[in-house]
Amino acid sequence: MNASTGGVAVYIDSLCPPEGIWIAGAGRAASDDGQLEVRDPATGRLVTRIADAGIPEAVAAVDAAAGALPQWGAATPPRVRSEVLRRAFELMMEERNLLAALIARENGKATADAQAEIAYAADFFRWFAEEAVRSEGAYGESPAGGTRTIVTHRPVGVAALVTPWNFPAAMATRKIAPALAAGCTVVLKPAAETPLTALAIARLLSRAGVPDGVVNVLPTSAPADVVSTWLEDPRVRKLSFTGSTGVGRVLLRQAADRVVNTSMELGGNAPFVVMDDADVDAAVQGALVAKFRNGGQACTAANRFYVHASVAERFVGRFVDEVAGLRVGPPEVEGNQIGPLITRRAVDDIRALVDSAVGAGARLAFEQQLDPGLTGYYFPPTVLTDVPDDADILQREIFGPVVTVVTWSDEEQVLAWVNGSEYGLAAYVYSGDLKRALRFSEALDAGMVGVNRGAVSDPAAPFGGMKQSGLGREGAREGMREFQEAQYFSVDWA
Numbered sequence: 001m002n003a004s005t006g007g008v009a010v011y012i013d014s015l016c017p018p019e020g021i022w023i024a025g026a027g028r029a030a031s032d033d034g035q036l037e038v039r040d041p042a043t044g045r046l047v048t049r050i051a052d053a054g055i056p057e058a059v060a061a062v063d064a065a066a067g068a069l070p071q072w073g074a075a076t077p078p079r080v081r082s083e084v085l086r087r088a089f090e091l092m093m094e095e096r097n098l099l100a101a102l103i104a105r106e107n108g109k110a111t112a113d114a115q116a117e118i119a120y121a122a123d124f125f126r127w128f129a130e131e132a133v134r135s136e137g138a139y140g141e142s143p144a145g146g147t148r149t150i151v152t153h154r155p156v157g158v159a160a161l162v163t164p165w166n167f168p169a170a171m172a173t174r175k176i177a178p179a180l181a182a183g184c185t186v187v188l189k190p191a192a193e194t195p196l197t198a199l200a201i202a203r204l205l206s207r208a209g210v211p212d213g214v215v216n217v218l219p220t221s222a223p224a225d226v227v228s229t230w231l232e233d234p235r236v237r238k239l240s241f242t243g244s245t246g247v248g249r250v251l252l253r254q255a256a257d258r259v260v261n262t263s264m265e266l267g268g269n270a271p272f273v274v275m276d277d278a279d280v281d282a283a284v285q286g287a288l289v290a291k292f293r294n295g296g297q298a299c300t301a302a303n304r305f306y307v308h309a310s311v312a313e314r315f316v317g318r319f320v321d322e323v324a325g326l327r328v329g330p331p332e333v334e335g336n337q338i339g340p341l342i343t344r345r346a347v348d349d350i351r352a353l354v355d356s357a358v359g360a361g362a363r364l365a366f367e368q369q370l371d372p373g374l375t376g377y378y379f380p381p382t383v384l385t386d387v388p389d390d391a392d393i394l395q396r397e398i399f400g401p402v403v404t405v406v407t408w409s410d411e412e413q414v415l416a417w418v419n420g421s422e423y424g425l426a427a428y429v430y431s432g433d434l435k436r437a438l439r440f441s442e443a444l445d446a447g448m449v450g451v452n453r454g455a456v457s458d459p460a461a462p463f464g465g466m467k468q469s470g471l472g473r474e475g476a477r478e479g480m481r482e483f484q485e486a487q488y489f490s491v492d493w494a
């Protein structure tokens with residue numbers, strides 16, 4: 001690995017395999033010697049160059065995963081898989097500070113956010129260490145009698161995992177942990193912007209006792225080549241994808257050719273509803289978490305704030321005060337809460353979205369003045385009010401630190417606005433009346449609803465979306481089922 005940003009080389013070298021591509025428990029170079037550049041979004045500077053995988057490496061990774069499958073899947077007792085995952089949890093927590101520094105460097109998120117991500121990511125190893133030994137089946141008498149039915153769940157096989165850049169550790173462990181718990185082996189393609197964290201996790205898993213070939217990681221600048229090679233390979237039986245709805249649609253079409261089992265964690269456009277009887281201070285605190293975690297670059301990020309007219313002035317006033325106090329700057333500076341966006345293009349896209357909303361009649365209630373010395377891909381925390389309910393910004397994922405506020409007074413109307421989105425991932429509802437909040441929440445087209453809370457992510461809960469936000473669930477008991485297939489035996493009992 002060719003690290004070029006001062007002291008960062010020390011922890012990259014200590015955490016990541018030296019060459020970059022990780023196959024069968026060893027780092028290797030690309031067959032064409034191709035290199036992928038990793039850049040620091042806080043400065044735009046080069047962090048390092050690593051091997052850039054292509055089709056030969058995609059095939060070699062499946063060779064390794066398919067070779068390791070019989071031993072890991074059928075011949076390793078669940079208790080052993082469980083203990084390896086538990087050890088991975090412990091190692092990840094031991095390495096927490098270094099791993100967080102690595103995430104902050106390649107992703108740009110504030111160090112506190114990066115540390116929270118490592119704790120969350122490690123928790124998937126702990127949770128699925130516990131689930132690995134609880135793969136229950138069923139035994140029953142057939143309704144007509146004369147037969148007994150035995151149901152078991154077996155590993156689906158080699159799984160292709162594709163992850164985004166916004167949570168480079170947690171999105172990887174949320175897939176690797178259940179896959180390994182179920183007895184699958186994996187080939188993982190991290191986002192090109194943030195490959196180092198996934199490589200560090202692969203190396204850590206090896207230290208935890210994961211046998212060679214069980215986890216293989218391929219950073220690449222040619223995602224379509226690598227992933228379609230996997231989807232065309234009959235040895236690959238599963239695709240678990242996290243990313244945008246647009247790319248998800250493309251991969252669903254490709255997966256259809258061989259009827260590959262798919263799990264899709266796609267985009268979101270979360271509404272945040274504040275009712276007239278809400279505790280406004282609590283709602284403001286929840287809104288800060290729901291909107292600004294990871295600088296707004298989360299699939300669960302609140303995009304659309306629907307605030308009852310009777311509390312709108314109070315809510316907006318207090319929220320703007322809090323937003324004005326957010327500290328934006330380099331992730332490694334203690335106390336900074338918002339880092340840069342991932343790329344210059346993201347900054348330009350969000351600026352265009354804000355300008356178009358203002359052009360459509362929204363009011364720019366607040367925009368933070370950034371330190372002119374910041375050289376990376378920063379976007380100022382911004383609050384827009386009086387946003388017309390048909391504005392483009394309410395229909396798209398913002399994926400940045402921009403708040404849009406719409407006021408309402410009719411519950412039926414706000415429900416229609418909230419559900420009038422192609423997405424259905426997360427939603428947030430604040431009300432002083434729990435029964436009312438739950439009744440309203442049950443009517444929402446959202447896989448996850450935070451009730452008087454600004455966060456929904458929890459390894460023990462089924463994470464996932466309705467409508468075009470995805471298919472399947474991660475975390476919880478359901479997360480392991482995504483990597484298993486039911487098989488039943490019909491036994492003659494006459």
Ligand SMILES: NC(=O)c1ccc[n+]([C@@H]2O[C@H](COP(=O)([O-])OP(=O)(O)OC[C@H]3O[C@@H](n4cnc5c(N)ncnc54)[C@H](O)[C@@H]3O)[C@@H](O)[C@H]2O)c1
Nearest residue numbers: 163164165190191223224227243244247265266267268299
């Ligand atoms: N629902 C969830 O759990 C969840 C979690 C995190 C992020 N996301 C979503 O992810 C998006 C942001 O991440 P992103 O910009 O990395 O998304 P993206 O869809 O651009 O990329 C996701 C992954 O797919 C790969 N990819 C891109 N084009 C591909 C192709 N043609 N074939 C195969 N692979 C391809 C990328 O390299 C990356 O690894 C947002 O929409 C966000 O909501 C969803």
Ligand SMILES: O=C[C@H](O)CS(=O)(=O)O
Nearest residue numbers: 166167297298299300457
């Ligand atoms: O980007 C969305 C992810 O799923 C992250 S989290 O689960 O909300 O932390």
